[in-house]
Amino acid sequence: MENFKMIAKTFFGFEEILAKELQILGAQDVEQGVRMVSFVGDKGFMYKANLSLRTALKILKPIYYFRATNEQGLYKGISGIDWSQYMNSNQTFVIDTTVHSDYFKHSQFVSQKSKDAIVDQFRNKTGARPSVDKDYPDLRINIHIDKDQISVALDTSGNSLHQRGYRTATNIAPINEVLAAGMLLLSGWDGQGHFLDPMCGSGTILAEAAMIACNIPANLNRKEFAFEKWKDWDNELFDQIIDSLMKKIKEFHYTIQGYDKAPSAVSKAKDNIRNANLDEYVSIAEKNFFDTEKTTQGPLHMVFNPPYGERLDIEMERFYKNIGDTLKQNYPGTNAWFITANLEALKFVGLKPSRKIKLFNGSLEARLVKYEMYEGSKRAKFAPPTS
Structure with a gap:
């Protein structure tokens, strides 16, 4: 060929x-x-x-x-x-x-x-x-x-490739699947540890995290591609490609968890995870992140998409302060990443981000930020060993 x-x-x-x-x-x-x-x-x-x-x-x-x-x-x-x-x-x-x-x-x-x-x-x-x-x-x-x-x-694709085929139920302004996958890859998520999305909405970040962890092809659940209607469409070759990709799917030995305080979001997220055939990897619970603490041993990788004020009527200053306080007090040993288009609100987190990456969420200029929460104090982590 x-x-x-x-x-x-x-x-x-x-x-x-x-x-x-x-x-x-x-x-x-x-x-x-x-x-x-x-x-x-x-x-x-x-x-x-x-x-x-x-x-x-x-x-x-x-x-x-x-x-x-x-x-x-x-x-x-x-x-x-x-x-x-x-x-x-x-x-x-x-x-x-x-x-x-x-x-x-x-x-x-x-x-x-x-x-x-x-x-x-x-x-x-x-x-x-x-x-x-x-x-x-x-x-x-x-x-x-x-x-x-x-x-x-x-x-060759037809509809945009973010339309993976697993998401039938959505909340207000759900995150685009390609944006979610890109954030996860930028954050260094590779499936080698526990994962949490503490504000999971309709479950998009969870689904993309599970597919990355297990090396499941992103568009396996998609109904069709434009090339399937072409004159040179080769169905046999396509089936061979799918078979070879399926053989590269990996086992996953950690947990992927999602929380949301809205019962409707939890129900939609569970439906979408089931549609994607990922329910053996992902568990979702109705919880308010601000009332939770870390439940897993070892490092935790966290990626989430908090509301921006564009989507929900919340008191921004207090909300972002609560994010910082919850991370600081309840999530030691965690790399926490989130995206926000409310650049002003980042000041209220009360923590210094170790990375800031400029992205766009739709037409909104946003930042993907990283906060490293150490076990014990940061000073202790970097202190020279005592002889």
Whole structure:
């Protein structure tokens, strides 16, 4: 099978961990960009990347590059692709366009003009034409314009890869699955210890933590990928890839726990964990974090997504002070990480973060912060040994 270039799209701040994921998976020529990583692999690797990558939102397969500064040039460029290689006249397609250009102002106009070029090509050759289907197309085409540079790619994934397929029940503003997985990987979570999400909401961080710990492919529960409707779809190869990935699933010898004080959240989280077939690894209890203490021996890894005020009406100053007090008094031997878009509220935690990583939660600029809670005092930990 021949190799080709692909592009994995991701969130700002995840480029390095996505590149690392690709290297571990066996990609060639891995190069980081902004919110994307390019790489090279064959068709089997395209299937494997879609199934396995935790921090990718989409995987695109570029098929053509050209330059244009006006609508005639755009039409001519799109017409220069032999679209019968990728679909038949009785199939459906949709075009997603991103534009950063003074020559082309409106993505909708570019999509419309490109659609005309594709439809006209089929009509001229066969007398029949494919139609547009925005919801369930047979082929999803991605056009990216940067100044006069136009890149045409096939979307191999379809719906965004954060739609893993296990989450049917959600709370207010649930965390995106790719964001949750990226936070866990940035925090260094590798399944070698106990894990706690003390404000687990609908259980997304717990599910992603369990899949990382056991090396379960991120998108194993997903219903479909766009490439399954392609002309060169190879069902047998896809099944082989799944079998090989399933053989690499690891055993897990620690605990993954989730708390939430809302009964509705606990019930939804349990449903989602069950949907993901992860209930043997994850336990969830109705508890208010501020009334809890560490229950496991040895180091504890904690990652959570506290409410920001965007989501819930809470007294921010007291809430964040309670986070700091609970960690300090009740959770020795814990690496605690959480994300917040309320940068002001971090001052009230009353602890000095050892790391701050800039991320975005949707359109909100956020920080992923780390607090190291030592067994005994920090001073004692770093004191020189007495002779």
